[in-house]
Amino acid sequence: MKNMLRIMLSVAVLLMAVWMHAAEDAGRPKIYGIAYVKVKVTDVEKSKAFYGGVLGLRAGGDSCQGVANPCFSINGSQHVELVKTDAGDKGPFLPEIGLATNSVEQMASYLTAKGIPASKILRRPDSMKYLEVLDPEQHKIVFVEGKASAAEALPPGAISNRMIHAGFVVKDGKAESRFYEDTLGFKVFWHGGFKEDETDWYMVQVPDGDNWLEYMLNIPATAEHKELGVQYHFSLGVRDVKATARELEAKGVKLAGKPILGRDGKWQLTLLDPDETRAEVMDFVPVEKPCCSEYTGIQPKP
Numbered sequence: 001m002k003n004m005l006r007i008m009l010s011v012a013v014l015l016m017a018v019w020m021h022a023a024e025d026a027g028r029p030k031i032y033g034i035a036y037v038k039v040k041v042t043d044v045e046k047s048k049a050f051y052g053g054v055l056g057l058r059a060g061g062d063s064c065q066g067v068a069n070p071c072f073s074i075n076g077s078q079h080v081e082l083v084k085t086d087a088g089d090k091g092p093f094l095p096e097i098g099l100a101t102n103s104v105e106q107m108a109s110y111l112t113a114k115g116i117p118a119s120k121i122l123r124r125p126d127s128m129k130y131l132e133v134l135d136p137e138q139h140k141i142v143f144v145e146g147k148a149s150a151a152e153a154l155p156p157g158a159i160s161n162r163m164i165h166a167g168f169v170v171k172d173g174k175a176e177s178r179f180y181e182d183t184l185g186f187k188v189f190w191h192g193g194f195k196e197d198e199t200d201w202y203m204v205q206v207p208d209g210d211n212w213l214e215y216m217l218n219i220p221a222t223a224e225h226k227e228l229g230v231q232y233h234f235s236l237g238v239r240d241v242k243a244t245a246r247e248l249e250a251k252g253v254k255l256a257g258k259p260i261l262g263r264d265g266k267w268q269l270t271l272l273d274p275d276e277t278r279a280e281v282m283d284f285v286p287v288e289k290p291c292c293s294e295y296t297g298i299q300p301k302p
Contacts, residue, residue, distance in 0.1 A: 027113060028185055029106040031099055032148035033211030034163050035078060037234045038096040039277055040085040044070060046274040047082050054253050054271065055279060056158035066126025074236070077149045078163045090225060093277040094232035097166050100146030104129040107143045114183050136175040139168050148209045151302055159244050159281065160236035164300045167214035169231050173202055176215060180204045192263045192292030205297040226276050233278035237300050241267035241283050265290035
């Protein structure tokens with residue numbers, strides 16, 4: 001009888017925890033995925049040649065409407081935006097990540113209720129509403145009203161039709177996760193390291209889609225620009241990284257390296273823009289079991 005009471009009490013506590021978590025999330029609007037990344041560039045024309053020529057992304061397009069800076073569409077709801085900076089800029093060259101939500105107003109109310117400072121609701125020239133917030137390590141996250149990126153035909157000359165993740169250097173992973181996981185509802189997607197018992201990469205997936213953000217951990221404070229350019233990155237999904245590498249070489253593109261099989265079980269290829277910011281090319285799905293931990297979320301699709 002006592003054992004039965006204990007079981008019933010445990011079930012009641014578990015149900016209460018689930019109910020409380022659902023109640024907390026009830027006020028949070030949906031977060032579908034990455035809408036855009038801003039990339040700092042020192043030579044706009046050289047960078048246009050990379051993003052439009054090497055990557056084959058389309059200048060302008062639906063996802064670039066209302067964007068004043070040079071803009072390259074990946075699909076109808078994702079783009080890369082170029083921001084001119086000085087050659088002496090020593091900061092990260094990936095200064096802003098946009099996330100698509102179904103309601104900026106609801107997000108503003110939700111963040112206020114959670115005690116998270118945010119900007120007032122702003123508007124782009126095309127009347128698109130957005131809201132700016134800084135995470136605990138001062139990475140700029142912008143919520144824009146939008147939709148999840150959908151499967152589209154691969155545009156002629158483009159190597160990809162979907163951005164699947166973006167990464168940045170993180171010093172305190174626990175503080176970041178209190179923001180992304182506890183407050184915004186992101187879920188752990190995968191984590192791993194160069195060694196089995198270490199965590200050098202920690203991925204958190206958006207609550208209402210298949211995109212993710214990646215914490216780049218254990219990066220020394222003395223890291224120079226070239227190292228930071230590799231760590232602050234965005235990733236384009238492809239069906240076959242090795243085939244993409246061959247296509248690029250056939251076009252005369254000099255690759256920074258050969259495709260490698262990552263510890264996460266996916267083939268990947270590093271491409272560097274003229275300012276050495278990494279535009280990673282990655283298989284949508286793993287080809288082998290990842291090291292260190294299992295995937296716990298949804299694998300992206302083309």
